[in-house]
Amino acid sequence: MNESPKDQDHLLPYARRSDFKVARATELTGSDRRFYRFLEIVPGVTAWLSLIGVILASIYIPQYAAYFIIAFAIYWVLKTIFLSYHVRYNWKRLRHHMKLDWQRLVGRFEYRHLHHLVVLPYYKEPREVLEGALKGLREANYDPKQIIVVLAAEERAGEEAAALGHEMEARFGADFGHFLVTVHPSDIAGEIAGKGSNVHWALNQVHDSVIAPNAIPHRDILTSIFDIDTVIYQDYFNCLIWHFMTAENPYKSAFQPVPLFTNNLWDASALARVMAMSSTFWQMIMQERPDKAATFSSHSVSYQALYEIGYGQANVVSEDSRIYWNLLIANEGKFVVVPMSYPIAMDAVTAAGLWGTIKNIYRQHRRWTYGVENWCYIVYHFAKNPDIPRRRKWTIALLQGEGYWSLVTNPIMLFILGWAPIYLGSREFHETVLSYELPIMVRNLLIIAMGGLVVSSIISLSLTPPRPKHRSRFRYVVMAVQWIMVPMTMIVFSAIPGLDAQTRLMFGHYMGFWVTPKSRESQTS
Amino acid sequence: MPNEPQIKVLSEQRRERFFWVLVVVFLVTLPTLIFYTTGYRLSFEDEQTTIVSTGGMYINTEDLDVEVYLDEELIERPRLFRSAYYIQNLSAGQHRVVVQRPDLQTWVKDLPVYSHIVTEASAFNLPERPHVRPITPYLTAAGTPVLFGVASGTEPFGIATSTEPVFVATTTATSSFTQNEEFVFVSSLFSITSTSTRSVFERLVDGLDRFRFATTTDATSTATSTQQPVARGNTGLFIRNGELFAEWIGNQQNIPYYYCVSTDTATSTAARYGDHVAEAFSRIREATSTEIIIDGNRRCRPEIKLDRLRQDVFYYAFFPNTQDLVVLHLEDGVYVTEIDDRAWQNTQLLYPGTDLTVVVENDLIFVRDGERYYELITEIEPSP
Numbered sequence: 001m002n003e004s005p006k007d008q009d010h011l012l013p014y015a016r017r018s019d020f021k022v023a024r025a026t027e028l029t030g031s032d033r034r035f036y037r038f039l040e041i042v043p044g045v046t047a048w049l050s051l052i053g054v055i056l057a058s059i060y061i062p063q064y065a066a067y068f069i070i071a072f073a074i075y076w077v078l079k080t081i082f083l084s085y086h087v088r089y090n091w092k093r094l095r096h097h098m099k100l101d102w103q104r105l106v107g108r109f110e111y112r113h114l115h116h117l118v119v120l121p122y123y124k125e126p127r128e129v130l131e132g133a134l135k136g137l138r139e140a141n142y143d144p145k146q147i148i149v150v151l152a153a154e155e156r157a158g159e160e161a162a163a164l165g166h167e168m169e170a171r172f173g174a175d176f177g178h179f180l181v182t183v184h185p186s187d188i189a190g191e192i193a194g195k196g197s198n199v200h201w202a203l204n205q206v207h208d209s210v211i212a213p214n215a216i217p218h219r220d221i222l223t224s225i226f227d228i229d230t231v232i233y234q235d236y237f238n239c240l241i242w243h244f245m246t247a248e249n250p251y252k253s254a255f256q257p258v259p260l261f262t263n264n265l266w267d268a269s270a271l272a273r274v275m276a277m278s279s280t281f282w283q284m285i286m287q288e289r290p291d292k293a294a295t296f297s298s299h300s301v302s303y304q305a306l307y308e309i310g311y312g313q314a315n316v317v318s319e320d321s322r323i324y325w326n327l328l329i330a331n332e333g334k335f336v337v338v339p340m341s342y343p344i345a346m347d348a349v350t351a352a353g354l355w356g357t358i359k360n361i362y363r364q365h366r367r368w369t370y371g372v373e374n375w376c377y378i379v380y381h382f383a384k385n386p387d388i389p390r391r392r393k394w395t396i397a398l399l400q401g402e403g404y405w406s407l408v409t410n411p412i413m414l415f416i417l418g419w420a421p422i423y424l425g426s427r428e429f430h431e432t433v434l435s436y437e438l439p440i441m442v443r444n445l446l447i448i449a450m451g452g453l454v455v456s457s458i459i460s461l462s463l464t465p466p467r468p469k470h471r472s473r474f475r476y477v478v479m480a481v482q483w484i485m486v487p488m489t490m491i492v493f494s495a496i497p498g499l500d501a502q503t504r505l506m507f508g509h510y511m512g513f514w515v516t517p518k519s520r521e522s523q524t525s
Numbered sequence: 526m527p528n529e530p531q532i533k534v535l536s537e538q539r540r541e542r543f544f545w546v547l548v549v550v551f552l553v554t555l556p557t558l559i560f561y562t563t564g565y566r567l568s569f570e571d572e573q574t575t576i577v578s579t580g581g582m583y584i585n586t587e588d589l590d591v592e593v594y595l596d597e598e599l600i601e602r603p604r605l606f607r608s609a610y611y612i613q614n615l616s617a618g619q620h621r622v623v624v625q626r627p628d629l630q631t632w633v634k635d636l637p638v639y640s641h642i643v644t645e646a647s648a649f650n651l652p653e654r655p656h657v658r659p660i661t662p663y664l665t666a667a668g669t670p671v672l673f674g675v676a677s678g679t680e681p682f683g684i685a686t687s688t689e690p691v692f693v694a695t696t697t698a699t700s701s702f703t704q705n706e707e708f709v710f711v712s713s714l715f716s717i718t719s720t721s722t723r724s725v726f727e728r729l730v731d732g733l734d735r736f737r738f739a740t741t742t743d744a745t746s747t748a749t750s751t752q753q754p755v756a757r758g759n760t761g762l763f764i765r766n767g768e769l770f771a772e773w774i775g776n777q778q779n780i781p782y783y784y785c786v787s788t789d790t791a792t793s794t795a796a797r798y799g800d801h802v803a804e805a806f807s808r809i810r811e812a813t814s815t816e817i818i819i820d821g822n823r824r825c826r827p828e829i830k831l832d833r834l835r836q837d838v839f840y841y842a843f844f845p846n847t848q849d850l851v852v853l854h855l856e857d858g859v860y861v862t863e864i865d866d867r868a869w870q871n872t873q874l875l876y877p878g879t880d881l882t883v884v885v886e887n888d889l890i891f892v893r894d895g896e897r898y899y900e901l902i903t904e905i906e907p908s909p
Contacts, residue, residue: 067559074554078547085543086535093532101526108528288535339534427778428822433564433581433641436611441562 008310014385015309015330022377023192023315024510035383037508039376043401044506047408047499054417055424062425066438069418073445076414080449083285090284091459093341094258102238102342103141109245114146115177115221116237117206117303121152121184121198122228123515124161129229129347132263134172136231136345141238148178148210148221152202156186156193178210188314194513196312196319199225203311211303219251221303225320229347230298231263239342240300252331253338254324255300256293258283260463261348266471268348269357270482274489275365276348277460287339292399294374295324295337298344305335317513318371325374328396329381333388343463349516364516366497372404373505408498411490418442446487453483564641566614578640582612585647586624590908593648594623611643619797624648626908635868637787637797645782647849650905651861651873655685657899660711660891663702665692671702684877685899688906708898714884715893755841760848760864762831762841769838771851771864772828777818781849783865785818785825798867805830831862832870842885845903852890854883859892859901876901 008016022028025037057065120133130151138144149172151165165181173179184201191197203223211221222244226232240255247253261268261276268276286293295301297320306312309330312323328335349364351357378400382393419442422435429435457480464479504511560576568577584593586608593600593610603610615638625631629650636644659682661670669692675681681691694702755762759775773780786794786802795803809817809826818825831841836855844850844861853860858877862870875890882893890901 066562070558070562071555074551074558078551082543082547086540089535093530093534096532097530100530104526105528105530289540290534291537341534431642431645431782433579433613433643434562436581436583436643437562437564437613441558 010307011310012308012330014332014387015326017384019384020330020381021310021313021315021326022380023313023373025508026510027315032380036376036380039379040373040505040508043372043375043404044499044502046401046405047502050405050409051412051417054413055420058417058420058424059426062421062429063432063434065421065425066429066434069413069421069438070441072410072413073418073442073449076410077445077449080452084452084455086285086288087281087459088455090258090287090341091462093287094284094343095462097239097340097342098233100235102235102242106238106241106245109241111241111245112143112146113220114241114244115148115216116142116146116240117148117150117211117221117223119150119152119199119202119206119223119225120228120230121154121195121202121225122157122161122165123154124157125228127164127167130164130168132231133226133228134168138172138175139234140232140236141234144175145177147176147237148180148206149173149176150180150182150202150206152198153181153183154186154193154198155183178214180206180209182206191314192317192512194317194319194515195227196316196322196513197314199319200311200314203306207307218304218307219302222255222300223303223306224298224300225323226298226344227346229263231345233343233345236342236344239340243338243340244302247338249334249336251302251304252327252335253301254295254305254327254335255338255340256283256287256290256295257298257300257340257342257344258287259297259346260343261346262463262465263345263347264350265348265464266468266475268350269354270478271354271485271489272348272350272357272361273460273479274482274485275361275493277456277463278486278489278494279368280463281456281459286337287341290337290339293337293339294321296320298346301327305331316373317367317511318374321371321374322377325378325381329378329385329388332385333392345465351517360517361493362497363514365493366501367511367514367516369404369407369494369498370501370505370511372498372502375400375404376505404498404502408495408502411487411495412499414442414446415487415491450486453486456486457481457483564613578617579614580617580638580640581615581643582620582622582636582638583609583643583645584612584622584624585609585645587647587649587905591624591626591629591648591650594621594625596620597623622646622648624650626650628653628908629905630873632871632873634865634871639787642787646865646867647863649850649861649863649871649873651875652905655874655876656902656906657682657685657687657876657892658689658902659687659691660705660708660898660900661691662705662708663699664705665702670705671699673697682899683894687902711891711898711900712893714886714891715882715898755843757843758848760843762843762851769831769833769841769851769853770828771831773825777825780818780825780827783849783867784827784829785823787823799869801830802866829864829866831864832866832872834860834872840883845885845888845890852883852885854881859883859890 014020019028019032022036025033025040028036054065054068057068118137122130134149137147137149151168153161153165162181162183169179169181182202182205184198186193188197210216211218222240236257243255244250258280260280265273265276283296299320301323305327309326312326313319316322324335324337349357349360351360379397382388382397419439421429422439425435461476461479467473467475501511564579564581565576566579568575582595586593595612600610600612617638617640619635620638621633621635623631623633629652632648632650634646636646638644659670659672661672663671665671669690671692671694672681673694675693681693756774759773759779761772761774763770763772773784786798786806794806805826806817806824818827831851831853833853834855836857838853838855840854842852844852849864851862851864852875853862857879859875859881860872861875862872876892878894880895884891890903892899892901
């Protein structure tokens with residue numbers, strides 16, 4: 001993790017700290033280690049105490065537990081309304097952006113000198129997935145000669161993976177300005193295997209192999225770190241250029257598109273579709289709350305910004321959001337997410353059979369919710385970095401903390417523990433009007449909250465790509481009705497994996513990176 | 526075509542405004558809903574708007590297709606798959622509940638309702654006309670019970686009814702019929718000289734005293750029956766001073782609601798639950814061997830006297846599959862009475878007759894009416 005002083009000359013001052021890229025408490029020593037370990041315990045303890053607290057309150061003070069549950073149900077309804085408002089607004093903005101001629105809009109800027117560096121880390125994904133991503137880049141409304149493509153293979157994926165990369169290079173290499181295939185060595189000390197370490201390696205390689213030899217100014221490169229299943233919409237680069245050019249401080253900004261998991265939507269199971277769309281909706285909400293957002297999955301950022309912090313971390317699971325926190329902290333809190341409100345297409349989780357899909361979705365969401373490790377990183381460095389405004393620190397720490405807490409506890413409290421006072425309460429409580437009215441009240445409030453599912457259904461159908469011929473029209477009906485699974489998916493695929501992840505962190509059972517299997521049955525974009 | 530995107534990011538001011546609006550909605554809604562959920566309601570009587578405290582009632586009707594009236598007003602049916610009526614918005618005081626159906630006997634109770642409290646009760650409705658299954662000594666080859674000695678044009682079961690097909694024999698010849706093993710077993714239940722299995726014999730020995738006990742000869746007798754008390758779950762039945770009692774023998778924390786009253790003074794207890802309940806508490810207070818259970822905001826007696834309609838009790842047992850109802854064989858028939866004696870105990874006739882013998886075995890009620898043996902069907906048919 002430590003670089004020599006000479007290697008650190010290009011880094012921002014805070015990024016030169018030896019603990020700047022800390023991933024877990026075991027990488028620290030002394031009081032820092034104890035503090036970091038404490039932070040790792042807090043999320044899990046808070047979540048478990050909340051859930052156990054509701055149960056204990058239901059047993060010993062059921063009346064107050066009932067009041068809390070009513071308050072919680074009202075909060076949930078209002079939160080649903082609040083977030084639904086954001087989704088609907090972004091839906092409007094998304095559709096508007098998809099209709100714009102971005103190529104014309106960027107005409108007023110001088111941007112031809114800009115290069116796009118696209119890093120595509122992959123593992124053992126099939127040929128069709130790589131082809132889809134590369135075709136999307138080639139067919140974009142942008143001069144492909146201004147695009148530098150890096151296909152980042154993993155040594156541990158075997159020779160076939162590297163060979164596939166070279167095959168792609170042979171087929172697509174001539175279309176782009178530069179095409180590089182990197183092979184990330186396995187078992188580099190201090191790294192964990194996964195996308196983050198692969199990207200870190202690839203960025204170093206492209207610097208040495210393409211950027212430096214061709215003397216491409218760092219400030220002229222926009223880096224897009226894409227999951228391998230990402231298929232960009234045609235105007236992605238123009239839209240990115242426009243937002244880069246109009247950003248208040250483009251070199252202190254990350255640019256976040258809206259992930260639509262639509263590449264294989266027609267082939268995915270209803271469960272996978274609901275989960276995928278739910279993730280899309282959350283990102284749409286964040287598009288309208290950029291001050292509360294972090295980067296997610298495929299996103300773009302200036303190469304200069306990455307270079308100044310040493311390209312991000314090779315030792316974390318949630319590398320996509322960690323890069324944003326690295327940038328924020330190293331830039332003294334002066335780094336923002338710019339929501340592009342423009343889509344990129346990605347894959348929904350698929351697997352052979354329903355049980356396989358369930359397992360894969362669970363693992364994927366456990367990995368995503370392991371992003372709680374970022375909260376520990378944020379708070380640790382907030383405590384260390386005096387240059388970030390205090391208000392910004394508190395706002396971010398509390399908002400992020402509340403987000404991870406509510407993700408894990410809210411669905412369980414609402415859909416399961418809402419009935420705890422009735423089952424666990426005392427005889428005296430059972431005779432009260434409150435105990436009889438509580439389930440009726442909670443049920444009615446949840447019905448109101450679930451009314452938002454109708455909106456979700458409508459929006460998701462509007463974002464669905466055209467039906468392939470081999471899929472019947474009946475699938476539209478299924479896609480509309482599938483949203484009744486949301487209460488179940490919120491518990492089984494959000495709350496429980498989140499609790500799983502936080503509990504692992506709490507006990508120091510650090511997770512590694514799990515690669516989401518990608519596959520395609522048919523070309524849908 | 527515009528030169529700029531026309532829809533900007535949602536402004537922070539707009540988000541904040543909306544957020545604070547929702548905060549205000551939360552702060553207003555929360556106490557309102559808590560008040561509502563605990564039983565407070567708005568009253569618009571006398572051209573004034575006031576807040577009143579209400580209580581509720583929870584009436585279990587055992588899935589029957591019945592009508593429930595509260596203070597002579599028909600209550601809306603509960604939702605599908607629900608067998609109980611939760612009636613809310615009731616003012617504190619006495620309320621009369623009537624549960625009825627045209628072909629069933631009516632269940633009625635006057636119950637007190639308290640503010641913020643739900644009063645619970647379980648209704649039962651037996652058929653107006655007893656429903657029986659004949660158990661005959663012989664069966665046809667197809668398994669149909671054979672009845673002998675039925676005059677043509679007469680009802681084979683008297684005032685009772687049966688959905689069981691029967692074969693009415695026109696002669697007394699039995700050669701073409703098969704012996705019914707069930708009849709052998711059932712008749713043995715009634716025979717004191719039966720050579721049945723040990724378990725039946727023990728039951729008969731244990732239950733001999735249950736077949737009759739004197740109720741009018743010695744009013745001063747304080748003898749308690751020495752037989753094994755009948756028990757089901759945490760409820761037991763026993764005889765004392767010539768009366769039959771139901772007793773709670775389980776954990777005091779779980780004592781059923783009908784053993785308890787929510788008031789302290791004898792006067793209010795009598796007014797709300799009946800004089801007999803107030804007297805029962807007074808007797809228990811005076812007695813040294815039985816204690817009143819003080820449980821939070823209520824007092825509970827551990828035993829309830831069962832109403833035997835001033836008749837001798839020949840037999841008693843729990844009604845099938847319940848601890849709240851008791852089968853009583855009285856002088857003029859077989860009755861079912863509820864243990865819940867708030868206001869009064871509903872007692873309904875299950876099977877009339879003066880020459881009867883009754884046995885409850887494995888949650889089945891068998892009656893011998895003269896020479897005939899029947900199983901009394903306790904499941905209620907859907908509404909016709």
